[in-house]
Amino acid sequence: MRSLLALLLLAGLLVPASAAAQERPCGSQVTPVAGTQPVLAGSRPVLLVHGILSGRNHWGGSDLADLHRRLRGLPSVTLWTFDYSEVSDQWVTNDRIGPALARAVQCLAVASGKQVIVGAHSMGGLVTQYALGTVRDSVAGVFTVGTPFRGSLLLSVGQGLHGGAANLRPGDHLALRAGLALCKKFQKKPNSLCGTIDAVISQPVGRALTIDSAQIKALPPWPRDLPLLTVAGNTKYRWTLKLVLLPDPKIADFDMGDPFVSVSSATAEQRSDGRKVKECEPGGLLKVFTSTCSHSNLKGRIGVQNDIVEFVEKAARSSPPRIPATFRLPNEDTGTLTRAMRPWDAANACEPTDDRPSDSARLDMRGVVLPKGGDPLASQEHWQLATYRDDATAAKALAEIRAGESCTGQEGPAVDIPVGSGGFSRSKFSGAVAVGEPGDGLFRAATRIGNAVLLYARRPQNEPRPDLRTADPKAVAALTSVVKSMCEHGWSC
């Protein structure tokens, strides 16, 4: 009887813990947005990151229920929020902020087998920028709303800093100071923009958010190839003095941004299409701070939500599964990262300057040399994994490999390699090129899996015809392992 009670007690303790683990598979800072959604495995995670002095409800609350419903309506999307509210008055380098987001993204990518789409509001975009320094490969795209990529002019002027405001017209400077003066009427409201400004203006995080601060400059560079949507808000401040200057009222318009973040700062990292600026009707300061283009209200606009849904849909569709940062190639500890010439190119007298279109599109190449510690140029065989930004580019690279490269002057026909012993079929490893004369050239076989090209190369020795059937079993086993592992991580195998 006592044992039964003990078991019941144990079960009582375990069930909630297990349910919690299922609810929060990536730790206490990552929470699913309320509502039904598919299981994480195999889904496309969209992770919402809030801003300064905020919390997960700012992105994941009921006020954005319509956006959540629309995102969930996209195929296989699961919605999550990253919460750092307990330390949201700290700079992004805090272990519970930037590094924690990197861990969260990695976790979601591994658990889902898909790259994550990150949506950030305000400083959340800078948190994301920090995390991208280590988990770029786990991210399919980022959308930001009102992120101060270059800092906040309003905060800078509020701190008496004029360096960043050097390019401002005198009138713009006046408008920002007028905004700070109006804020005195709202600064006791903790959830208001003015309350936030008042709370952080004399804090280290407030100094970090000034224009072109050393802290912002120290962030990792934004990845140029990453699909990005940046949304900025702008309400023109229609400054007017008509009562105390009658009968000659004066009017002037100033671009105030949202007004915590200027348009140029919010879109500073946008290098291609994806820059969306929402303009509201000009008005007084009260309107500047409360319009639907203002910092806190911007993400609630229907047009912004349309942009976000369209972006997520496109990013989810165009981004094939790629190697998550946590992906480990078998025996990778024996490998070397190769970013220069391919060893076989050197062996075939190609120059680094030779035009190889697929190389310029290559994001990464990992070369693993067999046997352990061997020199790529001298080793008899090795395999390499190259990743590209999308399936089409990887397919182009594979076609180049198959066709041979013009710099070698050795056009080789694609041949099927009968590989059956390793667990992947002929169709999975269907192309090969023989380079050089049999017996003394290089022999390569390649296949594409998603946006990656896996290539096996060996230097035949006294073989009348290169044939993978005669390859070192260790190499075949390694290739098999890699292919299986990639398939398990969500490649379209």
Place this chain on the structure above:
Amino acid sequence: MASARRRTMIIIFALVLATALGGLAGYLLTPERPATAEEFDAGGPPPPEAAETVRRLLSGDRAERDSALSPEVRELVGAAATLPPGTKLVLDADGWSGDASPYASATATVTLPGQAPRRVVFGFERADGLWRLLFEEEL
């Protein structure tokens, strides 16, 4: 014939009523409705220097009036005339919002001669010991 006209009149009346009610609902529900004075934080009494700013704003001497404006405001205003004599500008006794920073705002009532009083919020910045006007906004 008369009944058809009556029916048409009823339909037109219903449409007008629906439009009016829709417009009213839209106005009341719109998120862009500007903030009102009721939403302001509670303020305190204006500092003594603010009385000097008010005095200068009401002054008939343009140079003195201009000294109550921040430099950029002065530039925007240019050679504007001074306020008509008899204008009253009264800062609310509990409408001053400011702290240690050089910025503050205050609610006030402005009454121009022959006109109804108007409620406004003024923004100021402190420079050279005086609160200088940055903006004016009617509530």
